[in-house]
Amino acid sequence: MGFFSAIKAGLQKTRDAFLGELKGIVGAGKITDETLEDLEEHLIKADVGVEAAFLLTDALRENALGKSLTENEVLKIMRDEAERLLQEPPKFEVKGNPHVILVIGVNGAGKTTTIGKLASKFAAEGKKVMIAAGDTFRAAAIEQLEAWAERSGAEFVKHQEGSDPAAVAYDACAAAKARDCDIVLIDTAGRLHNKDYLMEELSKVVRVMRKHDVAYPHDIWLVLDGTTGQNAINQTKIFHKSFPLTGIVVTKLDGTARGGSVLSIAGSLKIPIRYIGVGERIDQLVEFNKQEYVEGLFENAVVSMDK
Ligand SMILES: Nc1nc2c(ncn2[C@@H]2O[C@H](COP(=O)(O)OP(=O)(O)OP(=O)(O)O)[C@@H](O)[C@H]2O)c(=O)[nH]1
Numbered sequence: 002m003g004f005f006s007a008i009k010a011g012l013q014k015t016r017d018a019f020l021g022e023l024k025g026i027v028g029a030g031k032i033t034d035e036t037l038e039d040l041e042e043h044l045i046k047a048d049v050g051v052e053a054a055f056l057l058t059d060a061l062r063e064n065a066l067g068k069s070l071t072e073n074e075v076l077k078i079m080r081d082e083a084e085r086l087l088q089e090p091p092k093f094e095v096k097g098n099p100h101v102i103l104v105i106g107v108n109g110a111g112k113t114t115t116i117g118k119l120a121s122k123f124a125a126e127g128k129k130v131m132i133a134a135g136d137t138f139r140a141a142a143i144e145q146l147e148a149w150a151e152r153s154g155a156e157f158v159k160h161q162e163g164s165d166p167a168a169v170a171y172d173a174c175a176a177a178k179a180r181d182c183d184i185v186l187i188d189t190a191g192r193l194h195n196k197d198y199l200m201e202e203l204s205k206v207v208r209v210m211r212k213h214d215v216a217y218p219h220d221i222w223l224v225l226d227g228t229t230g231q232n233a234i235n236q237t238k239i240f241h242k243s244f245p246l247t248g249i250v251v252t253k254l255d256g257t258a259r260g261g262s263v264l265s266i267a268g269s270l271k272i273p274i275r276y277i278g279v280g281e282r283i284d285q286l287v288e289f290n291k292q293e294y295v296e297g298l299f300e301n302a303v304v305s306m307d308k
């Protein structure tokens with residue numbers, strides 16, 4: 002599945018909510034504060050997230066308040082604002098030898114799966130990849146990752162269950178240098194029962210790998226479950242406070258109607274979305290495309306309103 006078809010399905014609910022509300026606004030003469038508040042509420046319910054709902058209606062307040070506009074004109078204001086909000090992710094470049102990417106996120110978000118998919122993508126580009134089993138919490142987690150490493154033909158470093166994730170990350174970086182790897186992907190635990198402990202563990206992983214090189218990790222990518230809507234936005238805020246995130250991967254956008262949350266994450270938090278996960282298979286990770294996302298959000302909006 003390509004980016005556009007994947008995102009289009011995920012944005013259906015958000016798109017429909019735009020349409021229903023816009024009809025009322027445009028049909029009722031001049032745009033008032035009250036109609037904007039109604040729209041804001043519908044946008045929040047449509048899972049674009051509170052932040053993006055505010056920003057989109059602010060744009061309308063600035064440009065449309067007191068005016069009688071056509072549907073097309075209102076849509077254009079929102080579309081322009083959505084485009085302005087989304088960051089075009091900077092092109093991924095290998096910045097180190099190796100380039101180290103730490104992958105973090107709450108449990109079940111899709112970190113391990115995403116690492117497998119990324120490894121396969123990088124390998125297909127001719128890069129030599131190392132995967133590190135930094136989630137030492139469960140033996141099953143290590144085995145799951147090892148299976149992904151085998152599938153993608155990546156090098157793999159693991160320690161025993163219960164060992165120190167920082168030591169795994171440190172060893173993986175050393176092994177990657179010795180084996181001349183281009184990229185190191187470090188998996189981490191995501192358990193929630195103690196957030197402070199998790200943040201501390203991740204900080205230690207970062208601190209220890211910097212003994213190799215202060216530039217490590219070159220990237221910290223947060224993996225978010227795209228079906229969790231506003232919750233994903235709140236998680237991003239918490240992680241971003243402790244770690245300077247350089248990118249986000251939103252998973253499970255296949256079969257969800259909550260793809261609108263991407264707009265709040267990328268728009269109000271100014272963190273680029275790099276990839277989206279659109280299925281469980283190794284090839285079901287696609288690069289985020291801002292233009293196509295905005296298109297998916299507003300596509301055919303005016304046409305279907307006339308139905
Ligand atoms: N449909 C769908 N399922 C996905 C996607 N990405 C991951 N999954 C599924 O989500 C579940 C959790 O994925 P994991 O990769 O194990 O998540 P994790 O973040 O490593 O979880 P922990 O190790 O428990 O912290 C698995 O069943 C995956 O197959 C996706 O893009 N689409």
Ligand SMILES: [Mg+2]
Nearest residue numbers: 112113136142
């Ligand atoms: Mg995992």
